[in-house]
């Protein structure tokens with residue numbers, strides 16, 4: 158209880174201090190919020206990309222185009238062999254007719270274009286789904302020599318690109334986040350320095366009264382944490398809105414898969430922002446107090 | 453027990469504030485420290501709490517050589533003191549009670565107990581009815597009492613007051629000095645730097661007179677004026 162009331166009174170003085178230097182407080186809170194919102198946005202984008210990649214990875218197809226003359230028993234054997242592997246999710250047999258049907262469907266708007274096709278030139282195929290790209294890769298090279306196989310199509314480029322984009326985005330996000338975190342540290346440090354300066358008289362008296370470093374630093378650290386938490390609050394709201402918006406966008410983009418709104422993820426995001434705010438605020442004021450509180 | 457042995461303090465290699473001062477103050481003693489402006493009274497007091505360090509000589513507080521004190525031990529030394537500053541240094545945005553309680557919190561005492569002790573100290577100086585006032589809302593004499601309450605709330609071993617009666621009307625100065633005697637009766641070693649000749653003359657106590665940083669007189673039960681040495685300006 159006593160410790161609580163002490164912290165309460167100290168937090169109170171942090172708020173009072175923040176109010177006394179309104180302009181600096183507003184600037185500090187704005188910059189800290191901006192920094193943390195940017196960080197949060199990158200986390201949301203990264204999350205969206207990873208959801209997309211996961212859903213697209215499920216669709217990774219190794220398409221094995223079959224020779225027209227391939228004996229059905231060999232095709233069935235190959236299908237079974239693939240199905241027996243645990244890494245295979247499914248194997249779908251697409252007949253020549255189904256292939257033509259799909260082609261027709263995709264050219265619905267221009268049926269004339271397909272009119273001259275009297276003989277069906279499309280091969281039958283096995284579509285293999287797996288979430289293990291390496292497995293598909295090895296199957297692809299192994300099957301190239303198979304006599305019943307006409308051609309192989311490894312439809313992985315899209316995913317590869319997405320993974321690369323996501324890696325770049327993550328890297329950029331962290332680089333930008335780190336840069337902005339430094340700016341936030343500096344700004345919080347400056348704000349704390351200002352309060353230290355404004356209170357240097359009081360600090361000197363406290364020192365003469367025998368106050369420990371710890372006793373004197375506490376309120377300043379709390380003030381820094383207070384800045385960080387306000388930044389976390391503002392950015393949580395903005396990032397939360399952005400998350401819901403991005404979620405809707407994803408839902409439209411990957412309409413074939415239900416993407417549920419992940420509340421746990423959102424809560425974790427807010428927790429990360431809060432912890433980050435506390436860390437940045439505490440560190441910023443700690444460094445500032447160490448440097449400037451030498452009276 | 454406070455001991456100064458051949459203590460000198462030179463500021464900026466030019467100003468000699470204290471010059472070869474040797475002085476011993478037993479536990480529980482009451483001492484008036486007198487001398488004109490710039491005689492070195494504040495300097496002497498600041499050496500005791502290690503707000504400054506002697507240029508030469510030895511300063512002992514309770515047998516402890518302050519020159520050997522580690523920086524981390526300075527707060528502990530200061531907590532054994534209660535100080536009334538020349539300019540009081542009350543926190544203007546804190547109430548009288550909060551100002552006094554702060555001295556307890558500095559000692560590591562938490563909120564509620566600090567405020568109970570503060571109320572006791574305010575009662576001792578007769579200021580309980582001003583507890584919730586800001587320092588700016590009370591009279592000069594009451595401000596001194598608040599500063600005294602803050603200095604004794606943690607029952608220090610040594611109480612030092614720098615000009616506690618300066619610019620007060622005689623009756624108020626008298627009242628404050630009576631309060632200082634009361635502090636001393638609690639068993640607290642008391643050192644009072646002052647200009648006020650009426651005060652010193654009115655209370656028969658030990659007087660140490662400084663003149664230009666040197667000890668001019670040290671009279672056990674003394675008067676301000678003696679042997680024609682005028683310690684005031």
Ligand SMILES: Nc1ncnc2c1ncn2[C@@H]1O[C@H](COP(=O)(O)OP(=O)(O)OP(=O)(O)O)[C@@H](O)[C@H]1O
Nearest residue numbers: 463464467469487488489490491492493494495496
């Ligand atoms: N921090 C300092 N730097 C330089 N000189 C100082 C410093 N503090 C005090 N002095 C000088 O040391 C001398 C003694 O000063 P001190 O404050 O101890 O006098 P005092 O007896 O308290 O005077 P007063 O009655 O005016 O308070 C003075 O000449 C003063 O100018």
Ligand SMILES: [Mg+2]
Nearest residue numbers: 493494538614
């Ligand atoms: Mg002085």
